[in-house]
Amino acid sequence: MTQLSDATLTALDERVAVPAYDRSTIRPGIVHFGVGAFHRAHGAMFVDRVLGLPGDEHASWGLVGVGTLAGDAAMRDALGAQDRLYTLVTTSPDGEVEARVVGSIVEYLFAPDGPEAVLARVSDPSTRIVSLTITEGGYGVNDATGAFEPSDGATLADLDGLPAGALPQSPLGFITAALRARRDAGAVPFTVMSCDNIQGNGHVARTAILDFAERIDPALAAWIGAEVRFPNSMVDRITPATTDEQRAFVSERFGIDDRWPVLSESFEQWVLEDDFSDGRPPYEQVGVQLVEDVEPYELMKLRLLNASHQAMSYLGLLAGETYVHDVCRDELFSRFLLGYMHEEARPTLAPVPGIDIDAYCAELMRRFGSEAIKDTLARQIVDGSERIPKFLLPVVREQLRTRGGIARSALVLAAWSRFIEGVGDDGRELAPVDRRLAELQAAVAQEAERPGAFLDLEVVFGDLGQDARLREAFIAARARLAAVGARVAVEEVVAAG
Numbered sequence: 001m002t003q004l005s006d007a008t009l010t011a012l013d014e015r016v017a018v019p020a021y022d023r024s025t026i027r028p029g030i031v032h033f034g035v036g037a038f039h040r041a042h043g044a045m046f047v048d049r050v051l052g053l054p055g056d057e058h059a060s061w062g063l064v065g066v067g068t069l070a071g072d073a074a075m076r077d078a079l080g081a082q083d084r085l086y087t088l089v090t091t092s093p094d095g096e097v098e099a100r101v102v103g104s105i106v107e108y109l110f111a112p113d114g115p116e117a118v119l120a121r122v123s124d125p126s127t128r129i130v131s132l133t134i135t136e137g138g139y140g141v142n143d144a145t146g147a148f149e150p151s152d153g154a155t156l157a158d159l160d161g162l163p164a165g166a167l168p169q170s171p172l173g174f175i176t177a178a179l180r181a182r183r184d185a186g187a188v189p190f191t192v193m194s195c196d197n198i199q200g201n202g203h204v205a206r207t208a209i210l211d212f213a214e215r216i217d218p219a220l221a222a223w224i225g226a227e228v229r230f231p232n233s234m235v236d237r238i239t240p241a242t243t244d245e246q247r248a249f250v251s252e253r254f255g256i257d258d259r260w261p262v263l264s265e266s267f268e269q270w271v272l273e274d275d276f277s278d279g280r281p282p283y284e285q286v287g288v289q290l291v292e293d294v295e296p297y298e299l300m301k302l303r304l305l306n307a308s309h310q311a312m313s314y315l316g317l318l319a320g321e322t323y324v325h326d327v328c329r330d331e332l333f334s335r336f337l338l339g340y341m342h343e344e345a346r347p348t349l350a351p352v353p354g355i356d357i358d359a360y361c362a363e364l365m366r367r368f369g370s371e372a373i374k375d376t377l378a379r380q381i382v383d384g385s386e387r388i389p390k391f392l393l394p395v396v397r398e399q400l401r402t403r404g405g406i407a408r409s410a411l412v413l414a415a416w417s418r419f420i421e422g423v424g425d426d427g428r429e430l431a432p433v434d435r436r437l438a439e440l441q442a443a444v445a446q447e448a449e450r451p452g453a454f455l456d457l458e459v460v461f462g463d464l465g466q467d468a469r470l471r472e473a474f475i476a477a478r479a480r481l482a483a484v485g486a487r488v489a490v491e492e493v494v495a496a497g
C-alpha cells in the first residue's frame with residue numbers, strides 16, 4: 001500500500017496515470033471556491049491535462065482551492081496530508097475503469113483558518129480566474145424573481161462587515177473585496193467562472209456579485225460591470241460523494257492509500273463561453289468545447305439530465321428504491337423517464353448544435369443505469385427547493401405556455417410534496433433534507449384542508465403555482481399517489497401515454 005504524496009508518485013501501480021509535469025514548477029493562476037467531489041472530477045482534471053501539455057507556458061495555471069464552510073476542514077486535512085494530490089477513478093457504463101492521480105491543486109486554503117491569506121491570494125494579479133462550484137444555493141439569487149436575496153449567514157455578515165473593514169467569509173465577499181483591491185491597484189480583474197448547475201450560471205454569478213458590490217460600493221459595482229467577464233458554462237460528469245467502500249476499492253485495486261479519492265462516471269462534458277477578462281488556459285486542447293452561446297447546451301443538460309434526476313428521485317424513494325441505477329434499469333420507471341424527456345422536456349428545447357437529442361437521451365439512460373457509479377437518489381434530493389425551480393419548473397412553464405403535456409412533471413411535483421411529508425409507500429420513514437424544510441412542511445400541511453396549497457409556496461413556484469392547469473394536474477396526481485402509491489401512479493401515467 002502506497003501513501004499518496006509527491007515522493008511516492010513514481011512508485012504507484014503502473015495502471016495509474018500520474019501528473020506528466022513537474023509539480024514544483026507550477027504557479028497558481030486559478031482560485032477555486034468549493035473543492036468538492038465535482039470540481040475534483042471535472043474542473044481540476046481539465047487543468048491537470050492543461051498542465052501536462054508540452055511547453056512551459058502553461059505552468060502558470062495551477063489551482064488554489066478554497067473552502068469557506070466549516071465542513072471544508074475535512075478537505076483541508078485530507079489534501080494537506082497528501083501534497084494536495086488525489087486519485088480520480090472513472091468507470092464507463094461498460095465497466096471499464098481508469099485511474100489517475102490529479103496534481104493540479106497546488107495549494108488549499110481553508111478560509112476560517114486565515115481569511116487574510118485567501119483575500120491576498122484572490123487579490124494577487126497572478127490570479128486570472130476565480131471559478132466556483134458552491135452549489136445552486138451559494139449565489140443567493142431568487143429563481144422566481146432573479147433578484148439577489150441572500151439568506152446565508154456568511155454572505156449577510158459580509159454585506160454588513162466589508163464596508164466597516166471586516167475580512168470576508170463568503171465566496172461573494174472574497175470575490176468582491178478582491179475585485180475592490182484590484183481596482184484600487186489599477187490592476188486587470190480576474191474572470192469569475194461559475195461551474196454550477198444553473199441556467200445562465202455566468203449571468204447568475206454576475207447578478208450576485210454586482211448586487212453584492214452595489215450594496216457596499218456602487219462605484220465598484222459599475223467598474224465590475226464594465227471590466228469583469230462572467231462566462232456561462234454547461235458542465236457534466238456524474239460524481240457522487242465518496243464512500244468508505246470506494247476508498248477501500250481504491251486501496252485494494254490500485255494499492256493507493258488516499259484519504260479522499262473521487263469516483264465518477266467516464267463521461268465528461270464542458271461547454272464554455274469564450275469570454276475571459278485576463279486570458280484562460282488552452283482549454284480547447286484538452287476536451288473543452290468553447291462556444292459563443294452556451295444556452296442551448298445548458299437547457300438540454302438541465303432539463304434532460306438534472307430534471308430527470310429530480311423526476312426519478314422522489315417517486316423512486318416513495319417506491320422504496322435507493323439507487324439511481326436500480327430505478328433506471330426498471331422497465332416501468334425507464335419508460336416514465338424517457339416519456340418525460342421526449343414528451344415534456346424535449347419540446348421546450350431548441351436544436352443544439354452538433355447534438356442528436358435522441359442519442360443524447362439514450363446515452364443518458366445508459367449513464368443513469370451504470371451500477372458502478374452507485375449514485376443515490378438521496379444525493380439528488382438535498383435542497384430540492386433549489387433544484388426543482390432550476391431544473392423542472394422551466395419545463396413546466398414552457399409546456400404550459402405552448403399547451404404541451406405536463407402529466408409526468410405534475411406527478412413529480414406531487415411526489416416531491418408527498419416526500420416532504422416524510423413517509424414512503426410502505427410506511428417507511430423518509431428523510432427530506434432541505435434548507436427550506438420548515439416552509440415546505442408548513443405548505444404541504446395545508447394540503448388536507450386546501451388541495452394545491454403546496455403550489456402557493458411563492459419562493460419556489462412564483463406565479464407558476466397559480467396556473468389552473470398545473471393545479472388541477474398536481475391535485476389529481478397527489479390524490480393518485482395517496483390512493484395507489486408511486487409505482488402504480490407511474491404505471492397509470494405511462495399507460496396514458
Ligand SMILES: NC(=O)c1ccc[n+]([C@@H]2O[C@H](COP(=O)([O-])OP(=O)(O)OC[C@H]3O[C@@H](n4cnc5c(N)ncnc54)[C@H](O)[C@@H]3O)[C@@H](O)[C@H]2O)c1
Binds near residue numbers: 069136196236238240
Ligand atoms: N456532483 C455532480 O455530479 C455535479 C455535476 C455537475 C455540476 N455539479 C455542480 O457542482 C456543485 C457541487 O457539487 P459537488 O458534488 O462538488 O458537491 P460537494 O458537496 O462535494 O461540494 C460542494 C462544495 O461547495 C461548497 N459550498 C456549498 N455551499 C456553499 C456556500 N453556500 N458557500 C460556500 N461554499 C459552499 C462546499 O463547502 C463544498 O466545498 C453542485 O451543486 C452542482 O452545481 C455537480
Ligand SMILES: O=P(O)(O)OC[C@@H](O)[C@@H](O)[C@H](O)[C@H](O)CO
Binds near residue numbers: 136237
Ligand atoms: O449537483 P446538483 O445539485 O446540481 O444536482 C444533482 C445532480 O443532478 C447532478 O449533480 C448531476 O449528477 C450532474 O449535474 C451531472 O453532471
